[in-house]
Amino acid sequence: LHHAKAAGRDTHRFYAEAMNAEAVVHLSTRSGLRRALERNEFLVHYQPQVNLESGAVTGAEALIRWNHPERGMVPPGSFIPIAEDSGLIVPIGNWVLAEACRQAAQWRAAGLSLSVAVNLSALQLQRSDLVRTVTQALADSGLDPLLLELELTESMLIQNTDQVIDNLRRIKAMGVQVSIDDFGTGYSNLSYIGRLAVDKLKIDRSFIADLTSNHDSARITAAVIQMAHSLNLTAVAEGVEDAGTLEALRQLRCDVAQGYFLGRPGPAEAVERAARTAIPFTVGA
Numbered sequence: 055l056h057h058a059k060a061a062g063r064d065t066h067r068f069y070a071e072a073m074n075a076e077a078v079v080h081l082s083t084r085s086g087l088r089r090a091l092e093r094n095e096f097l098v099h100y101q102p103q104v105n106l107e108s109g110a111v112t113g114a115e116a117l118i119r120w121n122h123p124e125r126g127m128v129p130p131g132s133f134i135p136i137a138e139d140s141g142l143i144v145p146i147g148n149w150v151l152a153e154a155c156r157q158a159a160q161w162r163a164a165g166l167s168l169s170v171a172v173n174l175s176a177l178q179l180q181r182s183d184l185v186r187t188v189t190q191a192l193a194d195s196g197l198d199p200l201l202l203e204l205e206l207t208e209s210m211l212i213q214n215t216d217q218v219i220d221n222l223r224r225i226k227a228m229g230v231q232v233s234i235d236d237f238g239t240g241y242s243n244l245s246y247i248g249r250l251a252v253d254k255l256k257i258d259r260s261f262i263a264d265l266t267s268n269h270d271s272a273r274i275t276a277a278v279i280q281m282a283h284s285l286n287l288t289a290v291a292e293g294v295e296d297a298g299t300l301e302a303l304r305q306l307r308c309d310v311a312q313g314y315f316l317g318r319p320g321p322a323e324a325v326e327r328a329a330r331t332a333i334p335f336t337v338g339a
């Protein structure tokens with residue numbers, strides 16, 4: 055602002071103001087995130103995951119939402135990166151983990167054996183207390199470790215430090231499932247899949263979106279499903295938006311699917327209802 059007063063600095067001032075507007079949103083988001091945890095402004099929505107052989111809802115992905123007092127429902131895409139920059143993703147992510155475990159244990163108590171998938175951030179995966187945090191969330195909720203799944207992305211495994219490898223080994227030893235999210239979009243070094251004992255590959259939505267109209271996407275999807283099966287992994291498709299895509303995935307013997315066509319992310323009760331009323335696919339159809 056001091057410099058902006060000088061003659062001929064209009065352009066500078068323009069950029070400074072534009073930058074400030076963005077910085078103000080960023081800073082208010084950052085301090086807002088701090089308060090949001092204390093004031094319970096976060097909630098978790100759940101999106102059903104459907105077994106493509108039986109049609110049964112077998113689990114759900116936990117997706118964080120921020121119910122901001124002035125901005126309304128803020129999607130994770132606009133605050134997770136800021137939470138990651140500031141390190142706040144660790145307490146926020148731990149809260150999601152605890153909440154998701156509590157919910158899955160509640161489903162179990164209500165007679166539904168549904169798994170819950172929780173997205174992890176790189177910062178969480180690198181921490182030496184991750185195993186303790188996961189153990190605590192399971193102990194507090196009483197959830198069977200087999201019903202918890204942690205989602206990682208390929209990029210988080212590029213810097214597979216000793217700490218990351220040790221964390222994953224110990225998490226796997228507990229019986230917790232590990233999946234690779236957005237598979238196919240990251241750095242394609244496949245060596246970690248065998249080495250790190252991953253359980254599931256979630257084929258990225260970008261391939262599923264045009265599966266029925268784009269030959270390349272169809273061939274990539276088919277190849278990933280085959281690769282998953284030959285490695286004894288479960289293939290999961292994300293972003294299924296129509297019946298044709300669902301049918302194509304069944305033809306390709308994809309194991310599990312998730313997407314707006316099968317159910318949008320929503321309150322836990324919606325998943326519970328879907329799990330109780332799911333109409334099985336006609337076998338062989």
Ligand code: C2E
Pocket residue numbers: 101116117118129130131134143147150173174175205235236259292293294295312313314315319
């Ligand atoms: P993701 O883990 O890949 O989650 C899937 C995203 O795709 C979700 O967006 C979901 O609502 C959306 N989606 C599901 N089905 C469809 C579909 O059929 N069509 C379309 N167009 N979209 C679909 P959402 O909830 O906005 O989350 C975005 C991303 O934010 C997530 O991507 C994940 O990377 C991150 N995220 C969400 N919750 C958490 C969390 O608790 N911790 C961390 N670290 N990241 C999270």
Ligand code: MG
Pocket residue numbers: 115173205235
């Ligand atoms: Mg995910």
Ligand code: MG
Pocket residue numbers: 235236256258259292
């Ligand atoms: Mg994904």
Ligand code: MG
Pocket residue numbers: 235236
């Ligand atoms: Mg993603």
